[in-house]
Amino acid sequence: MLVDSHCHLDKLDYGKKHRDMAEAVRKAANRGVDHMLCISVGLSSFPAMLEAITPFPQVFASCGVHPLHQDDEPNDPEQLRQLAAHPRVVAIGETGLDYFYAPESAELQRRSFEQHVAVAVELNKPLVIHTRSAQEDTLDILRRGGADKVGGVLHCFTESLEMAEAAIELGFYISISGIVTFRSADALREVVKALPLERLLVETDSPWLAPVPFRGEENEPAYTRTVAEFIAELKGVSVEAVAKQTTANFFELFKLAKPVGN
DSSP: OEEEEEEOGGGSOBTTTBSSHHHHHHHHHHTTEEEEEEOOOOTTTHHHHHHHHTTOTTEEEEEOOOGGGTTTSOOOHHHHHHHHTSTTEEEEEEEEEETTTOGGGHHHHHHHHHHHHHHHHHHTOOEEEEEESOHHHHHHHHHHTTGGGTOEEEOSOOSOHHHHHHHHHTTEEEEEOGGGGSTTOHHHHHHHHHSOGGGEEEOOOTTSOOOTTSTTSOOOGGGHHHHHHHHHHHHTSOHHHHHHHHHHHHHHHOTTOOOTTO
16 A cells, blocks of 8 residues: 655646546556545635545645745635644645745745644644755744644655754654656655655655656656655665555654545
8 A cells, every 4th residue: 555645636637637536546546556645735725625535535635835825825824724623634734945946935935834833733733844945944943833743744855865864853754756766866866765764755746746757747646656666676675665664654644644444
């Protein structure tokens, strides 16, 4: 069993690659991807996302405002608190900092990130973090906000080993996406080799970042297996070992997420 720990099911191009969400979920299950975490990027779109995944008990939800969406939809901490209290919501985010694409909104991003951390601690739900070119500020906000009380995951990780190790010290996990298969990802592959499997998750971030050999296609949760297979080869273990450990890691972190049938 595998878990896609970070996907955007509501953003897939239905009518093109999949007829509907049910087909995307079924295709994932056919490759052993039995559970998914569908990630929120904005509060206004959250209710529709939640409604769309409601028929699928194997799909869990997060609630938050992506750091690159701050200009379009600034975070409202009270609305975030109300929406994130929904029992289907197992995590807060995705939130964080992206100074690579939007350095001009750094102050707004930091304020929103701090608010997300506060809500996560209040609701006792782990954080889903997007971080790019903002290592020091990301770790500083997590430390000052008491994020170690709830833990979380640095998703789609592409930063340094030192940052990964610092996050792990705070009780966080590191999630690896299809980027690890890219030709340009030598540094990331070295990070994955160095990190213990006990602190890793796997994800697609679909519909973006399809792994090799599917680059150029729309990504989908079924490709979680491709990421897991690549990590298994990289670390010299079986894909079954990667699947078993990353699935255990997911349910250890997201304690409100219950495996279907349990």
